[in-house]
Amino acid sequence: MKASGNTILVTGGGSGIGRELARRWHALGNTVIVAGRSADTLDETADGHENIHAMTFDVSDPQDIARFAKELTARFPALNVLVNNAGIMRFEDVTAKRDLADAEATIVTNLLGPIRLTDALIDHLTAQEGAAIVNVSSGLAFVPLPRTATYSATKAAIHSYSISLRAQLEGKVEVIEIVPPAVQTELTPGQSTREGYLPLDTYIDQVMAQFESGEPGDEVNVPNSLYLRNAEAEGRFGETLAMLGSL
Known part of the structure; x- marks a missing residue:
């Protein structure tokens, strides 16, 4: 992926990793579209940045994804990079029957x-020069945090899905x-100041x-994410899982 001259869509661009990636890509000379549910936070990301543009859509709604993809490609026909960054993380107690709404x-x-957004944009992307799909997974794709069982499982699935996409799109896209470690963002309450988590600015610099x-x-990967990424290969999976299970 070239560093500049792209037109990049960043989902979940209203805060955290998405917001800072969008601003840094913009600074390198890219046109960036930030998208998500909240117009207010997206506008905050774009404020003062001439070539950051905010668009709202609901990533959980298939019909709204279709509507958004059509409007996006009409407004930004040079779009050549999709960054699937939007995500939620919920703590879960799976030891008894529960309401599965969060899961x-x-x-x-x-x-x-x-998956749906990639599908909605794939025909457009395969026709673009220098096209790329950037999927944000997690170090928890490789060793799960038991208290976030479903989150960890979705990130493991995104890792696997990325491998399959790469194999099928070779030579086209x-x-x-991107494999983040524990980073100081508001992904979970209080996380932005949690001790031991990597400061957001440091993480963005490394990425x-x-x-x-x-x-x-x-x-x-960054040094902090390699602890989880390489746990199985280095024979540390069990002890790493136990450590995460104690959190």
Whole structure:
């Protein structure tokens, strides 16, 4: 993926990792569209940035995804990069019968949403020069956090789905997976100040150094994410799972 001259869609661009990636890509000379449910937070991301544009849509609604994709490609026909970043994370107690609304919403938002949006845009992307799909997974795709069982499962699925996309789209669309560690954002309440989590600015610096090279590779890992990414290969899976289970 080239560092500049792209037209990039970032879902979940109203806060956290999505917001900061959008602003950094804009600073490199890209046109960026930030999309999500909240017009107010998207406008905050775009404020003061001439080539960041806000568009609202509901990633959990298949009909709204279709509507959004049509409007997006009409307004920005040069769109060549899709960043599937939008996601939610919920803590769960699976030890007794429960209301599955949070689990179901997590699957729809984190897994079906990217699948549906990719499908809605794939014909457009395959016709573009320098096209890329960037899927944001998690270190928890490789070792789950038991208290976020469904979230971890959706991120494992996004990792697997990215591999399959890459194999099928080889030579047509580049597929890149971003693998965040625990980062100080508001993904969960209080997380933005949680001790031991990687500061957001530090994380974005580490990620963008790889994108700025023009050759980010199939996976964008940072030192903190490699602890989970490599746990099984390094024979640490059991102890790492136990550590996460104690949190």
